[in-house]
Amino acid sequence: MAEIREMLQWLANEVNIWIVKGIITPEQREQILKLYKVPQQAITVPAKGITAVRRESRINLARVILVLAVICIAVGLFIFYASNWRKMPPGLKMTQVFLLIISCYGASWFLLFVKKEIFAGRLILMLGMVTFGIGIMLVAQIYHISSHPTNGLLVWAIGTLLLSAVMDEKWGYYMSLALFIIWDYWEVIEYGNPAY
Numbered sequence: 001m002a003e004i005r006e007m008l009q010w011l012a013n014e015v016n017i018w019i020v021k022g023i024i025t026p027e028q029r030e031q032i033l034k035l036y037k038v039p040q041q042a043i044t045v046p047a048k049g050i051t052a053v054r055r056e057s058r059i060n061l062a063r064v065i066l067v068l069a070v071i072c073i074a075v076g077l078f079i080f081y082a083s084n085w086r087k088m089p090p091g092l093k094m095t096q097v098f099l100l101i102i103s104c105y106g107a108s109w110f111l112l113f114v115k116k117e118i119f120a121g122r123l124i125l126m127l128g129m130v131t132f133g134i135g136i137m138l139v140a141q142i143y144h145i146s147s148h149p150t151n152g153l154l155v156w157a158i159g160t161l162l163l164s165a166v167m168d169e170k171w172g173y174y175m176s177l178a179l180f181i182i183w184d185y186w187e188v189i190e191y192g193n194p195a196y
Contacts, residue, residue, distance in 0.1 A: 011036060063119060070123045074130045081138060093142050097135045104128035126171055129160045133179075149190075153183045 015029040024032070077100070085093075105128045112121030133156040139145070140152055157179035164172030187193050 008036065066120060066123055070127050074127055077131065077134055081134065085138075085141070090142055093138060097138050100131045101128065101135050104131045122169060122171060125163075125167060125169060126175065129163060129172055129175055132156060132159050132163075150183050150186050153179060153186065157183055 012033065015024065015032055018024045019026060019029055088096075104124060108121050108125040108128055110121075111117045111124055115121075133153075136152045136156050140147075157176050160172055160179060161176035163169070164176055184194065
């Protein structure tokens with residue numbers, strides 16, 4: 001019952017905003033409110049044209065489960081490759097690396113732009129950023145690339161930052177910031193050379 005009252009309050013405030021924006025007329029507002037039998041006390045007059053309803057913040061269990069699932073998948077990928085790496089032939093390793101990255105970014109594109117599932121798409125995009133880092137490490141191991149150890153982390157941070165800028169993904173900005181901080185501390189602690 002409380003949710004219905006909240007929804008009616010939201011509707012009463014929304015129709016005021018629609019009037020201010022010119023979407024509906026005051027007569028249409030009255031018809032909408034009569035249709036849903038909005039009580040008179042729920043109707044508020046917009047302050048300076050627009051009112052906002054303060055909503056209680058609630059924990060969305062489905063989103064929490066999705067976040068935990070993506071974290072578990074990312075950790076599982078690291079563990080899977082760490083434990084099975086020596087048993088795989090090099091061709092299979094490279095194929096898996098690229099399929100993993102392409103499938104994560106492809107799934108993210110599908111969820112974001114086709115299905116319009118923003119939250120799930122953003123989570124898979126973050127998983128794609130993690131798989132990009134995994135890919136850098138795995139390719140370095142396949143071809144025994146011996147460069148400065150922190151360079152892989154730097155490339156991962158730059159790639160994450162660029163993708164975040166293209167997709168306007170704030171979680172990606174946080175991830176790239178964390179990677180840049182880890183890279184810098186690694187440089188300072190291990191090599192005595194501040195990266196900046």
